[in-house]
Amino acid sequence: MKRFIVFAIILSVFACSTNQEAEFSLTNHIPDDTEAIILTPNLPEFIENLKNNSFIKESKFGLQERLSSQLQFIKHLNLRSKTGINLSRISSETMVYTITTKKDSALVVLDSLQNKSVETLKEDGVELQRIAIEDDKFFLYETGTTSIISNSKTKILDIAQRKNLLKSETFKNAYNAADPNKTSVFLRNSAFKKITGLFENFNFPGFRNFSEWSILDLDITKSEMKLNGISLPGNNSFMNLLSGVNPKEAEVAKVCPSDFLSFYSVNFSSFDSLEKNLNNYSKDSIAREFPEILQYVRELASIKLKSGNLFVLNAVEIEIAKENLAGLGVEVENYRNTPIFELENPGIFKNPIPELMLIKENRFYGIVDHFIIFSNEIDPLKKAIADYQNSNTIAGKSYYSELTSSLSSASSILMVSRLPEFYASLDKSPASEKLSFKKNSLAAFQIISEDNFAHLHGIFSNSEGQKMNGSGAEQTAYFKLDAPVNLTPYFFKNHETDQMDMAVQDEKNTLYLISNKGTVFWKKKLDSQITGEIHEVDLFKNGNKQLAFSTGYQLEVLDRNGNSVKPFPVKFNEALTQPLAVFDYDNNRTYRFVLTQNKRVYMLGPKGKSIKGFDFENAKANIVKAPKHIRLGSKDYILIAEESGRLNILSRQGSIRVPVNENFNYSENEWYGYDGKFISSEPDSNLISVTQSGAVSRKNLGLADNHRVVANDDLLVYLNENELSINDKRLSLDFGLYTDPQLFEIGRNAYIAITDLQAQKVYVFDINAELLPGFPVYGTSKVDIANADLDSKLELIVKGEENEILLYEF
Structure with a gap:
């Protein structure tokens, strides 16, 4: 979970700084191993929004002290211009950063400080300063109208000598798509792999090779964080699996119990297109065989509950799907007028599409409306049936409707988690980590495939007012x-x-x-x-x-x-x-x-x-x-x-x-x-x-x-x-x-x-x-x-x- 929120951790560090001003030009001074970039037109406003966000303000992250100690000196900088913060080695004990902004004679304010030192160094023909403010040490290099600050002298020297800089056409395309009036975050695929470990808990393997670069514009309020952006695929990226596969509305929330931990949904207009991409992606000489029933569904979903996991097929031809299942199992119980069947081969739907969803064996299944719900244990299946009949699904909760109103109606992939319970279900965090989730806090991440890129939408809602909105039988x-x-x-x-x-x-x-x-x-x-x-x-x-x-x-x-x-x-x-x-x-x-x-x-x-x-x-x-x-x-x-x-x-x-x-x-x-x-x-x-x-x-x-x-x-x-x-x-x-x-x-x-x-x-x-x-x-x-x-x-x-x-x- 802490990898999931590392993005928020990085942002929260700046909330510890005092209000400053900023501006900068980005693309000429980015180290080539940069994994994440935060680009903001107004750093003081961005910091203030972070400070006012209830979740960041009231939470204590495991990595926060380390990051704060590395970047504490920002409060002594007059970042009054556009500012870029480039991060590499983000999962290491000592993160490498470079901060780039427009040259300003008043950038570093030292007059009122007692414990300070400034040392001018000259190495390989490059003149730079080593500055110590109390316990913080960093390097400052100025060239033309640009000032660059880093905790790595090697990075400064490389930038000064125009070596080992980022030269990616994909990144340039992502940069050109950014809204210059909003704070944006650029993520390399290697960063996705490091900071989005949470997605593995959704049974989603796609972020191992998701895309080459992604960009997310940020909107931060007191109770929410919204992300909107795009992903640009590289060679053999996961995103290529969704090429030409039209998105559909995710409906799994209609059968997802309201006290779920998380759900993950894959949606497609036609399985034929998806099947073709899967065969191309795997590069097998022999075409793969898929369960025939997938031809009659338009959504695959995985739901995590406290009592177990569910696998859901959303059928567009439910009667044909029923015929396809006939003979694969026997009825073992009739629960609330819903027959429950036990499959003779529990592994028939095990990992039908391992590139998209990791599914374990499922022994039982039942059908409600046009949804076929599988589970390896009978109790989670009964719970899903009961909650559906009781109208006690997440789709019927106002706080869920409010959350998804910020998303598109159609998805290629949709992931939603109920944060307090989901976080509690994961491995225990360090004692130093304290996350302040309010009741019914939800997070959603949406991917919408379109031509040779994908739209990304995310929202984290931690609103106190949702307590009343979630009432119901x-x-x-x-x-x-x-x-x-x-x-x-x-x-x-x-x-x-x-x-x-x-x-x-x-x-x-x-x-x-x-x-x-x-x-x-x-x-x-x-x-x-x-x-x-x-x-x-x-x-x-x-x-x-x-x-x-x-x-x-x-x-x-x-x-x-x-x-x-x-x-x-x-x-x-x-x-x-x-x-x-x-x-x-x-x-x-x-x-x-x-x-x-x-x-x-x-x-x-x-x-x-x-x-x-x-x-x-x-x-x-x-x-x-x-x-x-x-x-x-x-x-x-x-x-x-x-x-x-x-x-x-x-x-x-x-x-x-x-x-x-x-x-x-x-x-x-x-x-x-x-x-x-x-x-x-x-x-x-x-x-x-x-x-x-x-x-x-x-x-x-x-x-x-x-x-x-x-x-x-x-x-x-x-x-x-x-x-x-x-x-x-x-x-x-x-x-x-x-x-x-x-x-x-x-x-x-x-x-x-x-x-x-x-x-x-x-x-x-x-x-x-x-x-x-x-x-x-x-x-x-x-x-x-x-x-x-x-x-x-x-x-x-x-x-x-x-x-x-x-x-x-x-």
Whole structure:
């Protein structure tokens, strides 16, 4: 990594100098072994930009002390003209430099210095000065209008005698392409090999013989460094591989998990052109054979994750590509509706193009959209599939979009790294090295082939503001049950930690209580499946929470240790026909447990005894929905719907409070309180409204028979086939098989969740019908939403695979 940032190291050295002024002419005085050249029209401004860059200012590089000690004297120079800094032996312990600028009588300021010496030397007819300022020593030679400073007397003598100077037509072409108004860096291929060792960690071998010369113009701000330039190839340079191969858009970010370490992508419009160049480049007498599938792809990519590596093929003909893979492996697992195959020959895609990408063996592969993803381990492949389904890829992050907006839309090669994590994954750096990366710091380098040269674009972004921009739904954990999940998972308050645990039941009637970190507190075998929801209650009004629910024949209340709270359970001789309803009229934890057996209603108090004074016991016909408590203004109502179509709107005592003279053809939707009225719907598309005086009205919304409605005091939400309406704001979803919309009120905000069981996607919207960032995510059931831990973000739990619970944060 330190070789990757040596360029920034070199630049940062000058940030230690005081503001100066500069100008110079470059090409007549460059030693022929120069590997890197920094050319700047305004050295003081360049130094100031370096000093203000947060990364350089806050970081400490391993090589910084050595370079600073060699170039510390720059602060004593009046570099007021265009300045060139030529560097050679850049990877050695003592770097050789020559600094060239316009001759100035005030170039070296010595008057105010105490520890100084100036000695005039004459050697081989060349007169020069050896200057010592404190611990810094250098040589100064002046000729015509030019001043040259170096730590090497040999370099000075060679320049004076016009020996061993750079004479390269390729360099001259690169120099002519430089923007004279910007700071530019010229890099020889030997410098690329020495200072860009990081690229080897991308599985990219190209910089071993990348090009003869490259030039990069620099733009440095407080939080970014941008590089834009060109590379000019020499004989048999790597760049020749891309000649005539048109660039394409890199799409690997669409399947790259957002917590990746790095990715490297090669893009081409036609593999035929690339294949021809590869054969010419290798100079083999026999044409090489490539996997046939490469004819149907336009991108090869390598992704590094903390858990392993991925190799990705981006297919333009995915069905043909699938046929090409058929018979090469067998399906070993179906993960989230995505088959995972194991290759019979894991080495079939090993180093298919070693000049472009170093790929190891890959045993497994899966296909998402038009991407074929390979891995030698199954877990990284599952992670890629899960993050793709959860929309948790780097392409969906705003900080990535902002970074790549500075790049071209089409690439021949694109490399991106997530710097803090990527740096941490490499070999440990010396203790003296400290790099100050901010969260979500990214670096990107792009190569775009064009005729006989290549465009280069790079950006390093270290912006503090990206922390907020990267927010969105992310899967933070998953939990496995012993048997398939049967019940929507529910959050349950843990009064000991002030966080939320999770309650869920499996198909074997076992109820689990699990912490939000995955610790299973207990498992309890129940008599049958829980019907309806799990309710959170506080029977003793002391903040200690209990779980209340009904099963087929009993009402149960459990404490957080899984023990029944006496006198529960309350058992019934006949089956309960509707789920448990829990009323808390005044939000004072004086609970009413309401249960139904056909026509009969039971209302029990916190001690499991029947509530005296509740007179409604028997309906005229079977009750078709769990009794519902609705509060409109300051008045309480209990709604009981009968199979006959009769609607009973009762007082707390069970007497008729609102007489309703009409019968209804009920849909599967419940009754809700909305806008001061009671609302539900009929199967024939009518929205029913009943006033508090019993007046009935109907509004034809053109709803299909299977529509779903949910509401609260201020929000009316309904799903009609694939159209979701939130307070008359409508949006079209993909056609699918959807759960009922769920409405969550958390603090001052409300959220609407809905799951497409067919596509296995969970959507969460705000009250303005805007999909929240990071959604949809993978899920196969209804959800529960709460602030389950101690931070400000919300959590969502949902069933994943058949015996899996997923936890998301957003």
